[in-house]
Amino acid sequence: PPVVDRATGLPLILCPEAKDMRLRALMNSHRNLGRRFFKCPRNHEYTRSSCPTYIFQEVYGAYILEKGFIGPNPSVNAIPELLQEFEQLHIGLDEVKECCVATGCINVVLVLLGTLLFVLK
Numbered sequence: 001p002p003v004v005d006r007a008t009g010l011p012l013i014l015c016p017e018a019k020d021m022r023l024r025a026l027m028n029s030h031r032n033l034g035r036r037f038f039k040c041p042r043n044h045e046y047t048r049s050s051c052p053t054y055i056f057q058e059v060y061g062a063y064i065l066e067k068g069f070i071g072p073n074p075s076v077n078a079i080p081e082l083l084q085e086f087e088q089l090h091i092g093l094d095e096v097k098e099c100c101v102a103t104g105c106i107n108v109v110l111v112l113l114g115t116l117l118f119v120l121k
Helices: 057-066 074-103 106-120
Strands: 024-026 037-039 054-056
Touching: 037 057, 054 057
Parallel strands: none
Antiparallel strands: 024 037, 037 054
């Protein structure tokens, strides 16, 4: 199995420059505090002979996708659609609640809850 960064789940590939060392994921840079980046273990600041590989997470994710190290994640693409469906269900539930409060209709609530559970499966 591939070695992955625990924080992001992204695979740690061999350095594209050094080709024999696996990249490391870090967040401890004094210049880029809080930003996750991936770098070669041979990348040392202020050393001319060091490996230049130093890639921020956003660029690294696009790079490994482009090079085929990971495939597109269809579940991530579905999230906006699922959120929209959930919002529509929420609005429908509010309308049913208002109706039931006004008429005392418990059967409608039970049907709606059954439908919601079916959708969420």
